[in-house]
Amino acid sequence: MYYSIEQTVYVPGDKIDLNLNSKVSSDPRLLVLDYHNVTDLFNPEELTEILKNLKIPVIILSYVGSTTITRINTHAEVLDYKLPGWLCFQKKETADPGSKGHFLGILKEQGFRPILFDDSEDNIMSALAADCDARLITSRDDVKVEVGKLL
Numbered sequence: 001m002y003y004s005i006e007q008t009v010y011v012p013g014d015k016i017d018l019n020l021n022s023k024v025s026s027d028p029r030l031l032v033l034d035y036h037n038v039t040d041l042f043n044p045e046e047l048t049e050i051l052k053n054l055k056i057p058v059i060i061l062s063y064v065g066s067t068t069i070t071r072i073n074t075h076a077e078v079l080d081y082k083l084p085g086w087l088c089f090q091k092k093e094t095a096d097p098g099s100k101g102h103f104l105g106i107l108k109e110q111g112f113r114p115i116l117f118d119d120s121e122d123n124i125m126s127a128l129a130a131d132c133d134a135r136l137i138t139s140r141d142d143v144k145v146e147v148g149k150l151l
């Protein structure tokens with residue numbers, strides 16, 4: 001089970017719909033940003049500036065414990081970035097249900113080519129286990145450099 005922040009609703013894996021029809025293009029790439037220590041390295045204005053020349057859709061995918069204060073705070077903070085935001089509730093090195101890799105694998109089945117930016121090696125492994133691209137992020141510069149490679 002996943003959670004769509006913009007729709008404020010739980011969504012089973014087989015019902016995930018990114019609703020990106022307004023950005024239909026022949027380029028199937030999709031940039032998926034971790035929230036903590038990736039997206040939140042920048043304020044919303046800074047991130048908009050960094051992404052402004054990118055021609056592919058961007059979403060935020062955050063792992064949170066399902067009952068934590070972090071979850072409540074993350075929900076509110078992600079809204080400020082005006083990007084589709086999703087929560088997942090499993091942190092794994094595999095692509096087991098509920099993990100980031102599982103989420104990305106579903107998007108891949110839908111025809112997207114997800115590229116995850118994440119500071120956690122567990123989540124990177126999870127994405128790779130789903131045969132998706134992933135880049136380990138350790139700094140603000142990493143984000144800028146890796147976005148540059150997607151232009």
Ligand SMILES: [Mg+2]
Binds near residue numbers: 034036037120
């Ligand atoms: Mg993180």
